[in-house]
Amino acid sequence: MNADQVLESLGRFGTFQVLFFLCVSFIYMRGAWPVMGILFLGGDPGHHCQVPVNESISDVIPVDSSGNYEKCQIKSLLTNQTTPCSNGWTYGDEFDSTILTEWDLVCDDNFMVDLSSTIYMVGNTFGALCLTPLSDKFGRKWVILSFLWIQGAIGIATAFSSNYIMFTVLRFFIGLLNMPIALTTYVMVTEMFPASSRSFPSVGINCSWGIGLVFLAVLGYFIRDWRTLQLVISVPNFLTVTYAWFLPESIPWLIANRKFKQAKSVAKFAAKVNRKNIPSELLVVPDQEMNEAPGAGQSQEGLLNVKVTKKYTVLDLFKTSKLRRYTLIMFYLWTADSVCYFGILFATPQLHGNQFLNIGISGIVEIPALIICMFIINRIGRKRPLIFFLLLSGIMNIITIFIPTNTDSGVDLVWLQITAAMIGKFGITGAYSLSYLYSSEIFPTVVRNHAVGLSSFFENIGGISAPFIVYATSGTLTYIPLVLFGVVMVIGGTLACFLPETHKKPLPETIEEIEYGTKKSAPVTENTHL
Structure with missing residues (x-):
């Protein structure tokens, strides 16, 4: 069975794919609540x-x-x-209760809320590195669902925290599970669509994150007690209990793990929903014994005379000039995207105006950015849009410091400051999404997993740093953090000019293809007689 041929036979965007996309979009959407909920859970009413x-x-x-x-x-x-x-x-009376007001996390302890956010991000990092690989062994569906239910239970327990330490420790475990849920969901989306139509859902799934921010702003506005809000953003995890019956497992994962009967069952169900007929030859289950037994007439010596494929490590990313340059630039972009994206969000409540409205707007602007990405990446490529979004975000964040709150005549310009910041948020959203896509295409197959895994590590380093950068500059001008993030983005846009275009180019398989532009098979050692 060939996974991509089976997926192609189901149609590109049939009823099955739409329903599947909506189901996993809910999972991705509620993922914004644990991350950004601290803005209201730990809000400062003055x-x-x-x-x-x-x-x-x-x-x-x-x-x-x-x-x-x-x-x-x-x-x-x-x-x-x-x-x-x-x-x-x-x-003040902006909130009925937050962890800041309940435990007096102000003055000498005013760093404690940001510390809690950083510890949450540390949990994200450990989860991405240690728990995400479980989905390769146990499947996408059950890892996602089990983590959702465990996270929901921990989230409910968090609402009953008796002190700051208990709250922060429980939030660490919420973060530990949230990143594996998000990453596995993203992988599952890309796997359930054929290669010819994968870019739309893989970028579009991020729209649900922006919708999640809008919902969080609405919930924060109407629920001003942090314990109640924590319960409300945790209980929806258990809505996915119904997914145990109708959410399908990833067809490519089932085939890759030789669970052919289950893959055949999912494919037939999808075909029925889409009213498609899958050619019977695509559903032929391979004879495992034939695959594993030696071929007819094959000698014992032939069995022992094998080629030992070279083992690649993270160090191979830095051994050749072009790949080293691409690697360092992508690591910088992942760090910059993360620190600026989360930094802008964490800095948003410090902006003038209604913080609930500001958070809601910051979520809304993500949607058009991602829609634009979906349409332009297949027309003009990846490189130019990436540079544009990075520079747009950088420039708009930098100019916020030059916009006064009021003119000399008393005209209120707060709206213009917020508009510039939101355009910057628009830019970083597009850049972030394109960096994900770029990383999956720029690295050769032999080291792609190493590269993406290490990129995710740098992404989380950026997320860990963001709350402390906002805290360290909170005593200065309100827009200083945005200016710092803007400079980081401009540097990123400049570095992106040294990346190759990957649109309409086959995925590189070996490091030699990156360095010399020629298609060579992965190097192997001498024949070895076992």
Whole structure:
């Protein structure tokens, strides 16, 4: 059985593929909630030192250079000296309750919310490296579903956390499972469509992430208590219990793992839904004994005289000039895409205006970026759109620092600042999606898994760094983080100019094809008699 021929016979975008895509899109969509939920779970409604009874706030709370009340200082009326808050804090009314207000994660402890986000991202990294490979052994479907249910249970437990440490540890395990769920879902989508029509669903699945951000903004707006919100974003995981009966396993995975009867059953079901007829020769189950037995007349010496294929390692990515250049550039782009994407999202609540609206808009702008990607990558290639999106994101984020909040005449320009930042978000979304596609095409087959795996590691390093970059610059101008991310993107756009175009070119199989542009078989050692 040939997986791609079977998938082609089912049609490109039939009813089966559409229903499958919608099912896995829900899984991908709710994946945005654990990652970005901390924006509301740990939201800061504003605070200042608690004012003593019978005292006026204007008498005991000093103001800063912007005319706002100091957050962590209180003035003694006896000595007229300012001291740190000693009687607790008074919080604003934007939220009913967050982990910040419940556990007083402010002033000397104001890094704790961002630390929790970073630890979550560390969980992502370990999950990607340690748990994602389980889907190769046990199948896509059951790894996704079991991880979803375990994550849902941990998410519900998180809502009942009694302290910050318990909350953060449980969030680590939520992150540990979230990245394998997302990566395996993405792989499953690419596997269930034939090669000729794979680019649309592989890019389109990311639209559901943007929709997830919009839903999160709506949920955050209407649910201002962090425990209730945590429950609401965790319970939907259990809606996938029904998937145990009707979500199919990946046909390519079944065939690759010699589960031919199951693959045949899934293919026949898909054909029935799509009202297609699969040629019977495509469903012929190979005779395993014939595949494994020596050929007729084959001598014992012939069996022992084998070619030992060269074993490739991560180090082979750096041994030749062109591949080394491509590798280093792609590692930079994955890191830059991740740190800037998540950095922009984490910085969004610091922007002026309604933070719920800002998060919602940031999710909405992802959808047109991805739709544009889906249509242009098969027309003008990958390289030029990638450069365009990187430079667009970089330039728009940099110029935010040059846009004043108000003009000299008092005209409010906050809308223009937010617009520039959202266009930057539009650009990074397109660049991020194209980097995924580029990585699957630019590396030769013999080291592709090594390259993509290591790229994912650098992607997670960027995600880990993002919250701390936002925190480290939070005491400066609001738009400093966006400027830093913009510079990183401009550098990425410049480096992308040194990458080759991969559109309409066969996937390279060997390192020699990358270096010399000639198609050679993978090197082998001398014949070895066992």
